[in-house]
Amino acid sequence: MCQLLGMNCNTPTDILFSFEGFHRRGGLTDHHGDGWGIAFFEGRGVRLFLDDKPAADSPVASLVRQYPIKSENVIAHIRKATQGEVNLANCHPFQREIWGQYWIFAHNGNLVEFHPDTGCYYQPVGSTDSERAFCHLLETLRQRWCQPPTLEELFAAIETLAAELRGHGVCNFMLSNGDWLFVHCSTRLHYIVRQAPFPTAHLVDDDVTVDFSTVTTPLDRVAVIATVPLTDNEYWTPLRDGELILFQDGLPLLHSVSTPPTRRVDTGGCDTDAAAKADPAQS
């Protein structure tokens, strides 16, 4: 399946350690070789790196691994194509502007029979179900609000939209405007909040260890969210099917779990790997 990585912090933080393990899943320790992307918010601006080459041997990934870009919100994605050919326009994350803010979206899953009406404000450029989902989500929000709603209104609307998308199949996604990181799970996502006293962590995908206490201050707080845990000596909290969490300043702030959709078309898609099948509670 595709894989997602997100980070939400209370202070600009680099994602070098997590990305070191994550990017290896793009063709090296796993088979997601159909492109990748990563978005870093810096204030209201975004750096969005996309590449249709496998992350494991992408020159752009090498830059990201060597250049400690500090950000409070990051979303990364490595792709195993299900819908849409392998090309740059189909690489996640996707970016659009709404209410004078950049929003970033990445999706892991497969939405079947999902053909929303052509948007007035947002239309997909590529041919993925994922970008259609993003445009449909923004279109719905923009049709409803000309100006940014309150956080509570927004959370409720995204909860409803996530449930609608989940009715079409597997729909794990991450969505951020640079302040908030919305994370929705339908099969597999895990998160961890790191704060003082900071641990020493060891990557699953490479023999790399970092002592976070040497690179942080006691006030730092960082939430990392990933499809599959990135470290093998820390406890990662699994999200439940239908769970939506809003992270802000490195903490899960709002939370909901919607009931399973009545019409569930789950063909598995890129999520039909053995581990997902072995755990019915997560599929």
Next chain:
Amino acid sequence: MCQLLGMNCNTPTDILFSFEGFHRRGGLTDHHGDGWGIAFFEGRGVRLFLDDKPAADSPVASLVRQYPIKSENVIAHIRKATQGEVNLANCHPFQREIWGQYWIFAHNGNLVEFHPDTGCYYQPVGSTDSERAFCHLLETLRQRWCQPPTLEELFAAIETLAAELRGHGVCNFMLSNGDWLFVHCSTRLHYIVRQAPFPTAHLVDDDVTVDFSTVTTPLDRVAVIATVPLTDNEYWTPLRDGELILFQDGLPLLHSVSTPPTRRVDTGGCDTDAAAKADPAQS
């Protein structure tokens, strides 16, 4: 002043040679150290690299210099801030989606007393006059057409909008959807079309020479557009005040020159360098 670089080709081409000279103007051979950016179209997709560091010592610029990304349409910009602080959100080029296509825009100039109404479809994220101009331009097009118009209709509309913008001050810009590259001049832009028999070219900003005949086929055609010529042994055609050119497949396809605006507020802004002042025909 800020500087612009554009490339439009009939076959995917790398911009390494031109960018080698251009990026040095971002803090090394010239003083445009307030960030930079470059956008490469690949099919319908875009790679957009932005950095608020000077181009001359940016790690992202190093990547672009070493990674021969091939593209049929490229827009690059190095910034000398006039309006809007130095940060990522204010770096050009800017990107939006309209009619299911990504459009890219970069601007050199200074628009004064330019405060268009808040857009229904597009709103700026940063605080530059340039992004306001881009959003106003797209807003006007989108209000007028729900679907892409013909090229002739689009050219006429952009001609009118360019004249409106020019009424607020210096307005050199480049605009592309990956097929077409619109270039508008109000003070300084030059272009060259390279095709067989290909020349040997020598950079102005560095002692680098390239024999294009060794890296091209006889059918290749490349138009390069820059604020100031990048080579010192080729003839670059200067654009006139008010000139709009549409490039396609490496050739200037459509062309117009509008009359000077009746209300011209040209405070010079970042364009008040000595060379521009010395040539009244270009200011």
